[in-house]
Amino acid sequence: MVDVPFDTVAGISPAEVGEVELYHPRSWWTRYVFSQDAKVIAIQYSITAMAIGMVALVLSWLMRLQLGFPGTFSFIDPNEYLQFITMHGMIMVIYLLTALFLGGFGNYLIPLMVGARDMVFPYVNMLSYWVYLLAVVVLASTFFVPGGPTGAGWTLYPPQAILSGTPGQDWGIILMLASLILFIIGFTMGGLNYVVTVLQARTRGMTLMRLPLTVWGIFTATVMALLAFPALFVASVMMLLDRILGTSFFMPTLVEMGQLTKYGGGSPILFQHLFWFFGHPEVYIVALPAFGIISDLISVHARKNIFGYRMMVWAIVGIGALSFVVWAHHMYVSGMHPYFGFFFATTTLIIAIPTAIKVYNWVLTLWRGDIHLTVPMLFALAFIITFLNGGLTGLFLGNVVVDVPLSDTMFVVAHFHMVMGIAPIMAVFGGIYHWYPKVTGRMLDEVLGRFHFWVSFLGAYAIFFPMHYLGLLGMPRRYHDIGETAFVPASAHDLNAFMSVAALIVGFAQLVFVFNLIWSLFKGKESGGNPWGAASLEWQTPQTPPGHGNWGKDLPIVYRWAYDYSVPGATRDFVPQDEPPAGLSAQVAHA
Amino acid sequence: MAVAIILLLVAVGSVLFHIFSPWWWTPIASNWRYIDDTITLTFWITGAVFFAVVAFMAYCVLRFQHKEGRRAAYNPENKKLEWWLTVGTAIGVVAMLAPGLVVWHQFVTVPADATEVEVVGQQWLWSYRLPGKDGRLGTSDARNVSSDNPLGLNPSDPNGQDDIVVQNDDLHLPIGKSVKVLLRSIDVLHDFYVPEFRAKMDMIPGSVTYYWLTPTRTGTFEVLCAELCGAAHAQMRSKVIVEEEKDYHAWLEKHKTYAELSGHRNVAKAAYKTGSE
Numbered sequence: 062m063v064d065v066p067f068d069t070v071a072g073i074s075p076a077e078v079g080e081v082e083l084y085h086p087r088s089w090w091t092r093y094v095f096s097q098d099a100k101v102i103a104i105q106y107s108i109t110a111m112a113i114g115m116v117a118l119v120l121s122w123l124m125r126l127q128l129g130f131p132g133t134f135s136f137i138d139p140n141e142y143l144q145f146i147t148m149h150g151m152i153m154v155i156y157l158l159t160a161l162f163l164g165g166f167g168n169y170l171i172p173l174m175v176g177a178r179d180m181v182f183p184y185v186n187m188l189s190y191w192v193y194l195l196a197v198v199v200l201a202s203t204f205f206v207p208g209g210p211t212g213a214g215w216t217l218y219p220p221q222a223i224l225s226g227t228p229g230q231d232w233g234i235i236l237m238l239a240s241l242i243l244f245i246i247g248f249t250m251g252g253l254n255y256v257v258t259v260l261q262a263r264t265r266g267m268t269l270m271r272l273p274l275t276v277w278g279i280f281t282a283t284v285m286a287l288l289a290f291p292a293l294f295v296a297s298v299m300m301l302l303d304r305i306l307g308t309s310f311f312m313p314t315l316v317e318m319g320q321l322t323k324y325g326g327g328s329p330i331l332f333q334h335l336f337w338f339f340g341h342p343e344v345y346i347v348a349l350p351a352f353g354i355i356s357d358l359i360s361v362h363a364r365k366n367i368f369g370y371r372m373m374v375w376a377i378v379g380i381g382a383l384s385f386v387v388w389a390h391h392m393y394v395s396g397m398h399p400y401f402g403f404f405f406a407t408t409t410l411i412i413a414i415p416t417a418i419k420v421y422n423w424v425l426t427l428w429r430g431d432i433h434l435t436v437p438m439l440f441a442l443a444f445i446i447t448f449l450n451g452g453l454t455g456l457f458l459g460n461v462v463v464d465v466p467l468s469d470t471m472f473v474v475a476h477f478h479m480v481m482g483i484a485p486i487m488a489v490f491g492g493i494y495h496w497y498p499k500v501t502g503r504m505l506d507e508v509l510g511r512f513h514f515w516v517s518f519l520g521a522y523a524i525f526f527p528m529h530y531l532g533l534l535g536m537p538r539r540y541h542d543i544g545e546t547a548f549v550p551a552s553a554h555d556l557n558a559f560m561s562v563a564a565l566i567v568g569f570a571q572l573v574f575v576f577n578l579i580w581s582l583f584k585g586k587e588s589g590g591n592p593w594g595a596a597s598l599e600w601q602t603p604q605t606p607p608g609h610g611n612w613g614k615d616l617p618i619v620y621r622w623a624y625d626y627s628v629p630g631a632t633r634d635f636v637p638q639d640e641p642p643a644g645l646s647a648q649v650a651h652a
Numbered sequence: 653m654a655v656a657i658i659l660l661l662v663a664v665g666s667v668l669f670h671i672f673s674p675w676w677w678t679p680i681a682s683n684w685r686y687i688d689d690t691i692t693l694t695f696w697i698t699g700a701v702f703f704a705v706v707a708f709m710a711y712c713v714l715r716f717q718h719k720e721g722r723r724a725a726y727n728p729e730n731k732k733l734e735w736w737l738t739v740g741t742a743i744g745v746v747a748m749l750a751p752g753l754v755v756w757h758q759f760v761t762v763p764a765d766a767t768e769v770e771v772v773g774q775q776w777l778w779s780y781r782l783p784g785k786d787g788r789l790g791t792s793d794a795r796n797v798s799s800d801n802p803l804g805l806n807p808s809d810p811n812g813q814d815d816i817v818v819q820n821d822d823l824h825l826p827i828g829k830s831v832k833v834l835l836r837s838i839d840v841l842h843d844f845y846v847p848e849f850r851a852k853m854d855m856i857p858g859s860v861t862y863y864w865l866t867p868t869r870t871g872t873f874e875v876l877c878a879e880l881c882g883a884a885h886a887q888m889r890s891k892v893i894v895e896e897e898k899d900y901h902a903w904l905e906k907h908k909t910y911a912e913l914s915g916h917r918n919v920a921k922a923a924y925k926t927g928s929e
Binding site: 139140143212213214218220221224226227228313314315316317318319321327328329330363364365366368369370371372394395396399400402403406407410411413414417418420421422424425427428429430431432433434439442445446449450453454456457460461462463465466467468469470519522526527530531533534535537539540541542543544546547548550552553556624626627628629634 | 655658659662666669673674675676677678684686687690691694697698701702705706708709712713716717718722723724725726727728729730733734737738741742745748749752753755756757759760774775776793794795797799804835837838839840841843845847848850851852853854855856857858859861872873874876877878879880881882883884885886887
């Protein structure tokens, strides 16, 4: 291989804009509760997201109990099963993953990684969290209203979502839509912050092409979310009007329980287009931050620069752009015009190319590295395997005619869990094990971490890999009980029981993780400021955890990219981004 | 060492699972063997990539794991390698997409000699309608739905009078004859799904969707609903029976036309009216 040096140190331009006066909290309340510090907001976002995520985890146990042992648990009826899958899906995709990656990782890492003192609009940033919390509370309240939460499936397809044949038709669906609207309002406030901070508040020398890939991933995902969520917003508003005022945006002339309704003239397909115009970019809103985090974890823990940085950046941007023209691959069998299939299959399979480049570059980063098999590195390896697996099955479902037999079967369930469930959660875990020392000043326990890793990775793989084959067999999704069906052999029921047991075990391993988070906060080994020997800026803060304003008197100055690991001739195997090149002292640069 | 072996075992185990899995697609009963072939091709290509990448990872973990004194190489970029990988991937993608689109073109091009069959979905049962002697189905509208006219046929459409309405019974199809399956719903989304046919399409209230197939094997096949349609989604079942043409006609003879069904009712109504006068 030809080694091409990446980034020669160019001159650092003088600061153009003076520092802005930081908001300083005056009381315990404004410091820890109504805080405007992005780091506190990040922790609030993360704890809230993980708390509601635990609800979704419990729902998945209930679903798996029903699927693995149908008829055994009398407290789960078909209506409740539908409510469980709906709430599980919605919570995991939006209220856990989106909120955790953008609100949690984004808030914590963006200012630190770009060398800013805080987000540019701290007050709006605070509001973002509180509106998100309200959205979560409204969502959770649906468990306690008459009729319970909606059971329309997380895609909320009308007409059934708002008709009486579906559970949660009275309050569940109304509150679900209201909660989504709130979430989007809250997210937009946060999202504008992330974008403007990355564009405007980078420290001197931090060019766009020196940003860590984590920032690139979160930044691109946020831009996408700002463009995609409005489609869900309008769809939610319209469906709310259809439900409450009896308008007919999505409702054609139809019969409800044998009675002709007053609806007429609307289009159920229109909702699906709006939903997936949001829904497909949403996949990448979750995936791109994971891509970024994994790139950084692999680089740090293999002590080697990320391979093909520029290609990685363009792949992120390219995937982000392409993901807006593939949405209808979720609708190949929806009854839309069949010729759409040609277009959307082509765009969908084209996305495989930049995505594959990312996978190649991750594994090529391992090549000739100095691989430390730390817990974050293990999660990164597991991410690559599960993402690769889920990405490749995407080539089945994206290729229109192959999708026809597989659509709406367990194959789809297995695919999207692997690619946007397990893989991003592996990235979340890897990221938490990696940055926890920066957030708390203590290491997470290594032994518990390894236990958590192996059970989660191998267990999740054992659940979702075989699940594809049930789909191939023809087993449809969203069935609480397949019952007596001629083509389903008895062995398929055994497989279902096996997957359920695996799911319970994986679920309990998450409790070990939660225990580790709390225990290590008090008893964890002290980490120091840079335990992994990482080069990016967040590890160079004067205090750990970083204090208010992140940096000391002066903002750091950046002289190089975030990936100077094992540079030939350097004394240590990493060179921090703010370390001036030999012959140029920091003092000179500041002057 | 252990990590590298486990990674490799994941790759090998996945391949072995695939080969020895007792869970595999149902024996096909339609002309869509090409779809199965495309899936097989996709399995070969994606399987090879999966195995290669995971095995490479396992090798890297084994070979380049940290030990005292090791230092990683410094190679930020390699334009040539990156381009080769991009081109190779593009070739793999085209190898899957091109046959896929060819088969999709067949899937959406209904042969001219296909006979029409209508499937109507409603919460939570299936009904069927077949054209009568004129070979054409009459129009329909959800507004016409009543207990006398559960499928909402247009009572004034002459084409619909001889349509054969099949309720509370399975659908029969003659073997070897292409059928265009017209799909209609009167309430929510449904999806007429027969795994052995491989084809599938949602039914949407307010419009008529379709797919076509040629049954190639006699037998009884289960019908499921593949689009979530409410509380009893999983119980929305029926059967399709593919049989020889003469058995099919015998079955057809047993069913009444729309005119006969509604005529009986009209006669009954008229009699009732006369009686009351």
